[in-house]
Amino acid sequence: MSEKNQCYRCKYKIPKEICGSSQSPYYNQKIEPTNSCDYFLENPAQDYFNLGLAKSLEPETKVEAIHELETAIRLGLPEDDEMSARFLLGEAYALFGGEPDSQELSESINQMEKAVLMDSQGKYGYFSEPINRARLAKLDLGYVMKARSIQNKEGADDAISYIHQKLQLFDYLHSSPMLHLLLELGNHYAEKGNKELASVFYKKLLECEVRDPGDEGGWESETRQWAEDNLKLLEQPSATKSGCFIATAVYGATDAPEVMIFRGFRDDVLLEYSIGRKIISFYYLFSPYAAKLIGKSVFAKSLVRIMIFKPAMWLISYGKSKLTERGE
Structure with a gap:
């Protein structure tokens, strides 16, 4: 038999490389690469x-x-x-x-x-195999991109629902491969001030089996490190009540007047516009890690306060005064 007539190209081949032709001598047997028979159907x-x-x-x-x-x-x-x-x-x-x-x-x-x-x-058992489990990183990142798009258009609650729905698809596996999606969900709950649920999903991420043993680019180790850092931030009660991680780290309390101003600007202005929601989404992507670094240094706190927050507060106050003058 020629290579063209080998069983791996046959219409009777069924899942798991099994011959499905009752007339074939290989019926119900696993097909070998070189097998062929007279009942071949291309x-x-x-x-x-x-x-x-x-x-x-x-x-x-x-x-x-x-x-x-x-x-x-x-x-x-x-x-x-x-x-x-x-x-x-x-x-x-x-x-x-x-x-x-x-x-x-x-x-x-x-x-x-x-x-x-x-x-x-x-x-x-396809995605239980290590090589194919690692390939799921592409789907994981695709889901995160879609979740952020949903957040920008429809709000955080819809994004959270989307993430939960997608995570459930992988419950059949021994360990979830959706590391970035778990981090994203933890960040959403941290932003909403739900410390308990944020901790649940950060811990679930850290308990996941290794997805990519090679970890080219260090994406997996970096994602796990972010989850660890965010968990430590959650142990500081004032850091999660408002979601304003960096402002809270700089001013020391969630109810500091400056933090209240930034929170009001976020809720009353930024959330009203698509570009504002994109800014918020970007902010919550890196702010927990940045807040941890800033919170360790008196110099860093002073620098951020003087170079970033003071000008920002002036702009917010100026904008509010102009809106008041125009009666808006």
Whole structure:
């Protein structure tokens, strides 16, 4: 038999590399790479899948990989091959999904999420394998981008609901691979002043098994360090009541007059505008860590107070006076 007639390309191949043809001598057996028989029925989808897999490995052929993988899925693959093809497809789309509201990012998340659901329902153990667990980092970051977009457009409560919904998809795994999403959720609850729930999700992140043993770029270790630092901040009661981490660190109390001014500006002005909500989202991304560093140094507190907060307070007061003059 030629390579073209080998069992791995056969229409009768079913999930887990098993022969599904009752007429074949390999029926209900695991297919070996070189197996072939007289009851072979070609499945062109397998060729497109293999071609898409090869092209997905090179950045310059990602667009071609998308075409090959979409064709393979449309023609019909065994479910476990379809699961693998969909995740590869999602990874390819992720390369072009730099904006939170882009169609490419939405399609990337959609395809990778379908692969996760197939793994969960089919019990294939695909994302329990270390190499594939590490690949879920792309989906994790995609979810975070979408959550921040939802926060900017619809508010923190909707973003929190979205995050909870996505985290539940991974309950079938022994340990959640959604490290960035857990950090994001903890930050949301810290911002809302809910110390208990913030602690729950920071601790859950720290209890997660290693997602990427190689950790190229140090993203995983950095995420875990942020969770540790934020937990320590939560042990300082005044730091979490208002969500104004840096202002509280500088002025020493959540009810300091200056902190109250900044909190009022946040609630009454920034939250009313899309750009303001984006500023708040960015602030809460780095402020807990910055507050920890500033809080350790008298010099840093003085510098931030003089160079940043005093001019900011003057601008806020000036803006309020102008609005009062205009009767707004």
